[in-house]
Amino acid sequence: MAAGAARRDPGPAGEKRILCVGLVCLDIISVAEAYPAEDSDTRCLSQRWQRGGNASNSCTVLALLGAPCAFMGSLAPGPAADFVLADLRRYGVDAGHAVPQRDGRLPASVVVVSASRGTRTILHAGGDLPDVTARDFERVDLSQYKWIHWEARNAAEQAAMIRRVEEHNRARPAAERVRTSVEVEKPREELLPLMGLGHVVFISKDVARHFGYQSAPDAVRGLRSRVQPGATLICAWAEEGADAMGPDGELVHSDAFPPETLVDTLGAGDTFNAAVIFALSEGKSLQDALTFGCQIAGRKCGVQGFDGIV
Numbered sequence: 105m106a107a108g109a110a111r112r113d114p115g116p117a118g119e120k121r122i123l124c125v126g127l128v129c130l131d132i133i134s135v136a137e138a139y140p141a142e143d144s145d146t147r148c149l150s151q152r153w154q155r156g157g158n159a160s161n162s163c164t165v166l167a168l169l170g171a172p173c174a175f176m177g178s179l180a181p182g183p184a185a186d187f188v189l190a191d192l193r194r195y196g197v198d199a200g201h202a203v204p205q206r207d208g209r210l211p212a213s214v215v216v217v218s219a220s221r222g223t224r225t226i227l228h229a230g231g232d233l234p235d236v237t238a239r240d241f242e243r244v245d246l247s248q249y250k251w252i253h254w255e256a257r258n259a260a261e262q263a264a265m266i267r268r269v270e271e272h273n274r275a276r277p278a279a280e281r282v283r284t285s286v287e288v289e290k291p292r293e294e295l296l297p298l299m300g301l302g303h304v305v306f307i308s309k310d311v312a313r314h315f316g317y318q319s320a321p322d323a324v325r326g327l328r329s330r331v332q333p334g335a336t337l338i339c340a341w342a343e344e345g346a347d348a349m350g351p352d353g354e355l356v357h358s359d360a361f362p363p364e365t366l367v368d369t370l371g372a373g374d375t376f377n378a379a380v381i382f383a384l385s386e387g388k389s390l391q392d393a394l395t396f397g398c399q400i401a402g403r404k405c406g407v408q409g410f411d412g413i414v
Contacts, residue, residue: 119172120172120248120249121171121172121173121174121248121250122166122171122172122173122174122249122250122251122252122253122381122382122385123174123175123176123201123244123249123251124159124160124162124163124166124173124174124175124176124252124253124254124255124378125159125176125177125236125252125253125254125255125262125265126157126158126159126160126176126177126255126257126287127157127158127159127177127211127255127257128155128156128159128160128175128178128179128188128192128210129155129157129160129188129210129211129212129231130154130155130184130188130210130212131153131154131155131156131212132152132153132212132213132214132215133151133152133153133154133215133217133370134148134150134151134214134216134217135149135150135151135217135219136148136149136216136217136218136219137149137218137219137220138218138219138220139221139223139225140216152408152409153187154409155187155188155191155192156213156370156371157177157211158255158287158373158374159176159177159254159255159374160175160177160188161371161375161378161410162253162255162374162375162377162378162381163175163192163195163197163378164195164197164378164410165374165375165378165379165382165400165404165410165413166197166378166381167195167196168410168411168414169378169379169400169414171385172198173197173198174199174200174201174249175192175197175198175199175202176201176202176203176236176240176241176244177202177235178202178204178208178233178235179202179205179210179233180205180208180209180210180231180233181204182210184209184210184212189202201240201243201244203236205233205234208231208232208233208234209231209232209233210231211228211229211230211231211233212228212229213227213228213229214226215227215370217368217408219367221366222365222366222367222369222405223369224368235257235258235261236261237261238262238264238268241261241264241265241268242268246269246272247280249282250282250283250385251282251283251284251285251381251385252269252282252283252285253284253285253286253287253377253381254284254285254286254287254298255287255289256286256287256288256289256295256298259294259295259297262286262298263298263301266286266301266302269284283303283304284301284303284304285303285304285305286301286302286304286306287306287307287308288306288308289306289307289308289310289311289373290308290310290311291310291311291314296311296330299327299330299331300330300331302331303334303335303336304335304338304380304381304384305331305336305338306338306340306377306380307327307338308339308373309339309340309342311323312327312339315327319341320339320340320341320344320345320346320357321347321355321357323339323347324337324338324347324348324355325355328353335351336348336349336350336351336390337349338380338394340373340376340397340401342360343360343362344360345357345359345360345398346358346360346376346397346398347394348390348394350390356390356394357394358391358394358395358397359398360401360402361398361399361401361402361403362405363402363403363405363406364406366405367405367406367407367408368404368405368407368409371404371410372401372404372405373401375400375401375404375410375413376397376398376401377397378400379396379397379399379401380394380396380397382396383396383397400413
């Protein structure tokens, strides 16, 4: 991460923010010319530490796009946590809702990036950190936020968090309500009920295939009944672009925008989600937001890390 990374002015003081709730971890990224053969000894082209985690990455992208944003997730004590916390702050992400845990280790991923193919292979170690709870979320002042996004993890606790936002919204005029979104990336049964919560629901290709769908349009059509009435369902499908369906039931599509040279796909999905949230939070149409998400995700695939996407 470049300490002097360029970013847009986040706007006037007092502007409502976007909060992302989920994982932050340490990514140890080794770039090799090609993915190494098993039981081989290969020299890297480069290696770096990078802050990772879906919600954390989305905060990075939101900050680079100019959105005032905050991160909420668990942190363990130690130098790895010090690194990711400093990196959040370096990008201008408010880390005031990060919850320090007394036990456990910060999750870490070893990532091998193939320079010749642009692929990334991830070995993840969970670290035994408990996720943030609904009780932790009670300390969040909802009036400071216009949008809250959840990376699906501890579903029962996150459902309680979303219900708190729904109660908050019922007592307020439309202009003061908080919009919500949920990303369901892993096709684990305990996470799938979260598809029925949130104003915007992002599902992954893996989730779509879990339900037997082989394309984003089919998944969006087939799974629309699983989201709440009036919600928007979005499914990105890598080089096939992305499809979505909003409250009007119209299928919306955007082609992908691949870079001239594929460099690094790590975090491309997190980039897409953040860019779509940013555009929708700015009042853009679903079509414009979907296209913007694909464009920014494409730029991310053309650079190492996230600097340079805007």
